Amino acid sequence: MTVFVTGATGKLGPHVIASLVARGERVRALVRDPGKARPLLPADAELVQGDFAAIPTVEAELAAAATMLLLTPHGPDMAAVQNTLIDLATRAGTRVVKVSGTSAGIRPDGPDACRQHFDAEKHLADSGVPWAVVRPNGFMQTLIVAMAATVRERGLIANPLGTAGISLVDCADVGAAAAAVLTDPRHDGRHYVLTGPAAPTYAEIAAVIxxxxxxxxxxLDVTPEQAGDAARARGLSDWEAGHLTEMLGMFRTGASEYVTTDVEEVTGRQPRSVRDFVRDHRHLFTG
Ligand SMILES: NC(=O)c1ccc[n+]([C@@H]2O[C@H](COP(=O)([O-])OP(=O)(O)OC[C@H]3O[C@@H](n4cnc5c(N)ncnc54)[C@H](OP(=O)(O)O)[C@@H]3O)[C@@H](O)[C@H]2O)c1
Known part of the structure; x- marks a missing residue:
């Protein structure tokens, strides 16, 4: 089966592609910079140079693919970009597997990125093409990697979640689950909510580290607003900093403490824990 993959070179894309290649599937990966992409992706993955605005390139890939992985970065225009790609897939009659966000926020009044995922999920469901959705909770590759920087520099982690836990998930598990869903139409019409095996608090994560x-x-206890301001001071855009503040504010209510069995249901294996992730990435914490 040929799978057309967008967002191939970010935190999640390489994990999805590695799992697809391991299953023996043919991968066509849309990349802006093949020189950057090549070392990040398995040698068997075929690179297609282009971006989301390269409509003829995307149309040609969709026409030749059985399924598209719809994965685009969050930002103020995420839903608009995704809805355009869904329209192109609909015209080509190509099945779509969409990566969404934290399930707790995917509602019309959720944080902006989650609200946009709600819009794009609805657009996809209304499109008429076969579809499936994976909704991962926060990535370990985002939140624990951010902790690693402050552990290295100051021997601490900032805790904007208070006593709330969060069921962070490893992109390796999201990639394996997405690859399984991409290659089996029996998953059509399903939403999979992907989490780690537990929902530790930041204090518990600090103890594991x-x-x-x-x-x-x-x-160090901080507020979501302080965490957003610190991100802005490090150079994040106003949208990114606002997004972070909104997401952390939602996490702080305990809304992302849910733990599901969906990773195991789809991949047949237990999701990796925070301890597994830290053990495999010790070098990030010690420099
Ligand atoms: N971060 C989390 O904790 C988390 C948790 C759950 C869900 N999500 C969702 O996951 C998605 C983001 O995934 P990610 O974190 O893997 O993304 P990411 O690390 O930000 O990577 C973005 C990818 O999109 C590519 N890209 C950016 N602009 C492009 C354009 N104009 N044309 C073509 N490609 C373009 C990038 O390519 P370059 O290498 O060329 O820049 C890169 O491959 C979002 O929908 C987000 O809501 C994130």
Missing amino acids: SEETGVDVKV
Whole structure:
């Protein structure tokens, strides 16, 4: 089966492609910069140079593919970009598997990125093409990697979640689940809510990092607004900083503490824990 993959070179894309290639599927990956993409992706993945605005390129790929992985970065225009790609897939009659966001926020009044996922999911459901959706919770590759930087620099993590837990998920598990869904139409019409195996608090995550790295990690309580301001000071755009504040505010209510069995249902294996992730990425914490 040929799978056309967008968002191939970000945090999640390479994991999806590695799982597809391991299953023996043919992957056509849309990339803006083949020189950057080549070392990130398996040698068997075929690179298609272009971006989301390269309509004739995307149309040609959709015409030749059985399924498209719809994965685009969040930003103020995410739903508009995704709806255009859904329209192109609809014209080509190509099945779509969409990566959405944290399930708790995917509603018309959710945080902006989640609200946009709600819009794009609805557009997809109304399109007439076969579809499936995966809704991962926050990625370990985003939130724990961010913690690693402050552990390295200051021996602490900032905690904007108070006493709430969060069922962070490893992109390796999201990639494996997405590959399974991409290659089997029996998943059509389903929404899979992908989480890790537990929902630790930030204090519990700090303890795991200390145990696994030998660094005595302190926890500094902050508000979601302070975390957003710090991100803006590090150079994030106003939209990105606002997005972070909104998401952290939602997480702080405990809305993302749910733990599902969907990774295991789709992949046949248990999702990886925060401890597994920290153990495999010790170098990020110790420099
Ligand atoms: N971060 C999280 O914790 C999290 C959790 C759950 C769901 N999500 C969802 O996951 C999605 C983001 O995935 P990610 O974190 O893997 O993204 P990412 O790391 O931001 O990567 C974005 C990808 O999109 C590509 N891209 C950007 N602009 C493009 C354009 N104009 N044309 C073609 N390609 C373009 C990038 O290519 P280049 O390499 O060329 O820049 C890169 O491959 C969002 O929908 C988000 O809501 C994220």
